Amino acid sequence: MTGVLDIYPAGRITLREVGLRDGLQLVKNFPSTQAKQEWIRCEYAAGMRHFEVGSFLPASRMPQFADVREMIETVEALPSAFSMALALNERGAADALATGVNEIVCVVSATEEHSQANARRTRAEAVDLVRTVARMRDGSGRRPLINAGIAMAFGCSIAGAVAPAQVIALAEQCLEAGADIVGIADTVGFAGPRQVGELAGAMTRLCDARPYIVHLHDTRGMGIANASTALDAGARVLDGSLGGLGGCPFAPGATGNVVMEDLVYLCETKGFRTGIDLDALTAVREIPAAEMPQEQLFGAVARAGPPRTIVWRS
């Protein structure tokens, strides 16, 4: 049986490529299945091992994720690679459990207002869904992790400020409901490093030796600073996307997820070995650039390259 420490080994950093899911959430034109498979394989060759690949939804709602099963199989074919996919209801979870996905992501909103607006359920009902999905998993022949991702954990586009204690209480409920791992997401990019330090510190205390996920957006330019503070506070699993793909539904044109290339550079300068070849990773940008010419790719390392006159891996 695969446990959470098999997918997220203790004592090392894990970076997760979410560009193939969160990065494509808002786009109208999206890469072909073949291009997405090539994207996964090229990032894998660069050293990436964790891929969020799609969402189990009717293809009519999100055609960009209609091929989620093929994406999962693509990751499955790569040794020691792991796939994650969203399941937003029981039907999605059942579909996910029919595949070899390594992690099913359920979303819980940090605020009642966003929970109702986004999923038409209360937060308590969202936690109940985590419990249901965990039981469905336990009764299936499959052993994917159940991940409870707490959206709007650093501030809500509807309700405004979110107290860290409120997020910690929800994280505890999710773990009690059977989640193997919890994520805290700055969905709309409100967070600053002080806030991230506070909440990540509290998560480190709550989760103790268990990993938790920090999912940051660069909507207001704080992505890398927030990631740096999260690492300082003990976070060891961070999300990012190639070229910072992904946006913000409440700020059209805004920057998206933390840029993976810059996140790798950050980790390496801080002494965390990522196992990722930055030049090879940067080269993968050509795939989304060619497939989605209308999308802007962000990131500074991709422009400047790593320093050439020093051994930049500290």
Place this chain on the structure above:
Amino acid sequence: MTGVLDIYPAGRITLREVGLRDGLQLVKNFPSTQAKQEWIRCEYAAGMRHFEVGSFLPASRMPQFADVREMIETVEALPSAFSMALALNERGAADALATGVNEIVCVVSATEEHSQANARRTRAEAVDLVRTVARMRDGSGRRPLINAGIAMAFGCSIAGAVAPAQVIALAEQCLEAGADIVGIADTVGFAGPRQVGELAGAMTRLCDARPYIVHLHDTRGMGIANASTALDAGARVLDGSLGGLGGCPFAPGATGNVVMEDLVYLCETKGFRTGIDLDALTAVREIPAAEMPQEQLFGAVARAGPPRTIVWRS
């Protein structure tokens, strides 16, 4: 007489707009004198008080700074605003002392290799120039601060890694030579937050109650993370440029100085009051955008705006 604490008051943060100097250092087309004056006045109206406005060099070498005297006068006309300008030799210092500039910036390289390549002098000769300029100031009727800016303080495009102890020793020499204030500059954007924390911490201990300047570039996406760490380590004077103007002579097309708009947002989320109106500051981007359509303006806050559903000033 104006002292260093008149220009950089203790117990509060000072952000300095260097876009009109460092931001224009590498451009071929530059704004008109009138547009630069408007830029200064609009940023002043947004709350900015410190402006690096040019360099005292023959106009034939750097035509973008031919109007440095008018820029200084523009700042002089604004109550409680301060101007800084570079002087790279005795002649430049003499020219600067004939104006009402509030601060003369001398540049000292952290490495012997860059000092020779950039200024054709040894580091010891660069420190001697600081001493000479301080004496020239003392013998003049003017009282500008003498600022010794240490270039390549976080790594050198020629010599590679730079030890913090080497920078601290140079900073001590500059202070002993008569500099009122020292700056540490990540000229080519090699720094990561761990390194910034180490060097800024050592500068905080060296300078004690005296301010020092942290000048960061976003060449590899670490600008805001580095600024955040510098603030944590006690730095209280930080440089930035509107839209991240400025580049890197060794990485064509690279991002430039830390984006001022994002830096303001960072400071406010950390509880440092900047006195700067972020919406008004962001609106000033229209001036360089109109005058230099070929230059890319960076920054995430300018795309997304500050959060609208929370009081984002913490």
